Amino acid sequence: MDTQNLLNHLVTAVLVIDSGLKPCFANAAAEQLLGTGSHRLSEQALTDIFQLQEVAATILADAVRQGLGLTVNTASLVTFDGQHHTVDLTLIPLENEPGLSLLELRQVDQQRRIHQQLTQDAQQQAAQFLVRNLAHEIKNPLGGLRGAAQLLARELDDESLKEFTTLIIEQADRMRALVDKLLGPQKPTAHLPHNIHEVAEKVIKLVELSTPTNIRVIRDYDPSIPDIDLDADQMQQALLNIVQNAVQALEDGGGTITVRTRTSHQVTIGAQRHKLVLMLSVIDDGPGIPPELMDTLFYPMVTGREQGSGLGLSIAHNIARLHGGRIDCDSSPGHTQFVLTLPIKTGK
Known part of the structure; x- marks a missing residue:
């Protein structure tokens, strides 16, 4: 079995780093997370590629040098192209490979966003349900108000008085347009x-x-x-x-x-x-x-x-x-x- 091919199918970012925090291996998930290719990764220290707000670079380097393990949950990772991520970090020393450690960076943004989205969608649907019912209650009297203003305008002979019925009609139309905008698109269209x-x-x-x-x-x-x-x-x-x-x-x-x-x-x-x-x-x-x-x-x-x-x-x-x-x-x-x-x- 091709080990490198297997590692490239992982969704977890995996790197092998030395005590200078320079990667000598990075899988496809690591390249995607850090926004750069494996060739460029191998030429730079991790400190030139991203920053971890919860872990100082010296602590990470000392752990690799001393062959110690390290685990940090929900660390804030900022790449130098401005991307912000939340990751669980695990550092494991490699047996029979002194001075090298395996660094795993597992993104937890997605799990957090899935939870947020499910909660958000449920709340949004409840809000939309309320808005639709409210819009229905508003549109009915608005339609009656507009129709009454139109009938009244036909009965008035004084043009100066018609200015008031025109104002009522314009404001009713404005309110209806606001309600329609509030509802927004409701059904999928042709894509x-x-x-x-x-x-x-x-x-x-x-x-x-x-x-x-x-x-x-x-x-x-x-x-x-x-x-x-x-x-x-x-x-x-x-x-x-x-x-x-x-x-x-x-x-x-x-x-x-x-x-x-x-x-x-x-x-x-x-x-x-x-x-x-x-x-x-x-x-x-x-x-x-x-x-x-x-x-x-x-x-x-x-x-x-x-x-x-x-x-x-x-x-x-x-x-x-x-x-x-x-x-x-x-x-x-x-x-x-x-x-x-x-x-x-x-x-x-």
């Missing part, structure tokens, strides 16, 4: 193959027309990503809502927004596991989202801004759900990242 970067470019160009000069948008695309089956208009709306959210977060102090595309393998969305998915990230270096809003971030009418409607992220979440995907958010001061995950058909 056709589209290049996700074309969708992203339309959104960025639209945003850049009104973006202040102190905000810069960076494109970080993976051009190898294949076309994805989606509703281009809906996906453009979802991405626009997320990017506008980032712009609003940076309006006061300025900063940078990065739109990044990557792929990931063997990702579970809901109860279904996908061989290949798109990870579309919108990252800003703004002040971050208040912790008290994180659990209800995708609820309708939830917003941290005085002038916000609280509908943008709720609609984006619903569009992702209609595409069989999900949206995740990680936020801390100086780093907020929304990740839209969408399945990619592999043809197998």
Whole structure:
């Protein structure tokens, strides 16, 4: 049996490192986690590739040198391309190989996100159920109010009085449009193959027309990503809502927004596991989202801004759900990242 081939089929990142923290072996999962190839990994120390906030590099190096084991749960790992991960770290000294240790980095982001998604979906469905019932109760009297105003307008001879009936009709239409927007799309539409970067470019160009000069948008695309089956208009709306959210977060102090595309393998969305998915990230270096809003971030009418409607992220979440995907958010001061995950058909 080919041991290297076997290791490359593991979803756990496995590296063999020396006391200088330089890898002499890395499996495919390690390359994907650290965002670099095995050749480049073998030329650099781990400290040049990522940072572990809970474990000092000297502690890791001393453990390898002394042949000691080490275990750290839920460590924060930040790669130098800006990716944030939560991992369980295990260091095991290799028998008959003095000065070398096996380093396992098992991502726990996915388990945490699966739990968050299941909880979020249940709460979102309850909120949507409430909103739909509320919308039904609002639309019925609005329709009656609008119809009565139209009938009254026909009976009035004084044009100055008709201004008031026109105002009633306009406000009733505005309220109905708000309710429709609150509901968002409810049913899947026709999905056709589209290049996700074309969708992203339309959104960025639209945003850049009104973006202040102190905000810069960076494109970080993976051009190898294949076309994805989606509703281009809906996906453009979802991405626009997320990017506008980032712009609003940076309006006061300025900063940078990065739109990044990557792929990931063997990702579970809901109860279904996908061989290949798109990870579309919108990252800003703004002040971050208040912790008290994180659990209800995708609820309708939830917003941290005085002038916000609280509908943008709720609609984006619903569009992702209609595409069989999900949206995740990680936020801390100086780093907020929304990740839209969408399945990619592999043809197998």
